[in-house]
Amino acid sequence: MNLTTRYLGLELKSPLMPGASPLAMRLDNIRKLEDAGASAIVMHSLFAEQIEGNAVAVSRHIERWQDTFAEATSFYPQGQDYLLGPDEYLDRLTAIKTATSLPVIASLNGTHLGSWTDYARLMEKAGADAIELNTYFFATRRDESSAEIEDRVIEIARTVRASVQVPIAVKLAPFFTSPVHLVGELENVGVNGVVLFNRIFQPEIDIETFDVVPRLGLSSPEDLRLRLRALGLLRDQVKLGLCCSGGVHSAAEVVKALLAGADAVQIVAALLRDGPDTLGNILTELKLWMEKFEYTSVAEMRGALSLRNCPDPEAYERGNYLRSLQLWRE
Numbered sequence: 001m002n003l004t005t006r007y008l009g010l011e012l013k014s015p016l017m018p019g020a021s022p023l024a025m026r027l028d029n030i031r032k033l034e035d036a037g038a039s040a041i042v043m044h045s046l047f048a049e050q051i052e053g054n055a056v057a058v059s060r061h062i063e064r065w066q067d068t069f070a071e072a073t074s075f076y077p078q079g080q081d082y083l084l085g086p087d088e089y090l091d092r093l094t095a096i097k098t099a100t101s102l103p104v105i106a107s108l109n110g111t112h113l114g115s116w117t118d119y120a121r122l123m124e125k126a127g128a129d130a131i132e133l134n135t136y137f138f139a140t141r142r143d144e145s146s147a148e149i150e151d152r153v154i155e156i157a158r159t160v161r162a163s164v165q166v167p168i169a170v171k172l173a174p175f176f177t178s179p180v181h182l183v184g185e186l187e188n189v190g191v192n193g194v195v196l197f198n199r200i201f202q203p204e205i206d207i208e209t210f211d212v213v214p215r216l217g218l219s220s221p222e223d224l225r226l227r228l229r230a231l232g233l234l235r236d237q238v239k240l241g242l243c244c245s246g247g248v249h250s251a252a253e254v255v256k257a258l259l260a261g262a263d264a265v266q267i268v269a270a271l272l273r274d275g276p277d278t279l280g281n282i283l284t285e286l287k288l289w290m291e292k293f294e295y296t297s298v299a300e301m302r303g304a305l306s307l308r309n310c311p312d313p314e315a316y317e318r319g320n321y322l323r324s325l326q327l328w329r330e
């Protein structure tokens, strides 16, 4: 059975890897992930605010992840250890490269062009095999159009593309009006892959304390569906690598992501909750599924149910909107 796949120009032994998170903070975790069959290691992000010394924004990032830290067990360090300074991040990257033979993908996170993008070059120098660019941004201003926001994402990608040789991926938020067009534009500026999707922090109102707090618990398999549509729509319209991130908790979700069109699949929540060995169990279940349905390679599965190949393309588009509403029963 051939599980190999190509993503960001990297030949990977399987489509499964841990996503950007504190999972790669500890070298013993990295070894466990490698033993379990991970095909690459994705580091957590180095944030523009850390590079530019914005302490308030940095602590806001820590707080946002705090709830999800609380949900998981002891597989990763505490929040305050999570946000390494820029030099420490690069040192950690080099240490990870020494500790594993797997490709290492560093992650750089920022919203507006600035000196932080120079770190892509430093990450490359420190040994990164590829760079994931996370441009997490939520529009809040009346005078900012969707086109401006998209142009900014493209400009950041273009700038980083021009400064490094290694492949780059852009990790996108799910709520762009025309994601296929945006991904096409990213491809045009030389981006090698996209990661679909970031999870979005949503505000929660505490009715006892009158606080508004950003909340994000660990994902559930339901979160996958937003990704499936994007993968299915993109598969036949772009050539760059497609990586699914969000809602993958078992082999069933991996199968779905591959059938929709993913080249690679990242897992975070399930590994944080159940430990790095879970990746190995998912890989075993994936092989069993492939055997049962007589697939001999991941390449055969990839995109077998993309928009072009699926029996009912409407399901990807308006989702048989009217029929779904008519058939709805309590």
Ligand SMILES: Cc1cc2nc3c(=O)[nH]c(=O)nc-3n(C[C@H](O)[C@H](O)[C@H](O)COP(=O)(O)O)c2cc1C
Pocket: 019, 020, 021, 022, 043, 044, 045, 046, 065, 068, 069, 107, 109, 134, 171, 197, 198, 199, 218, 219, 220, 223, 245, 246, 247, 248, 266, 267, 268, 269, 270, 272
């Ligand atoms: C505790 C935690 C920390 C994370 N840190 C980062 C990060 O530094 N950079 C990033 O791009 N994504 C980060 N993510 C998002 C994950 O990479 C992933 O996109 C998201 O969790 C969805 O995947 P999942 O459903 O498998 O958890 C983090 C997620 C969690 C739960």
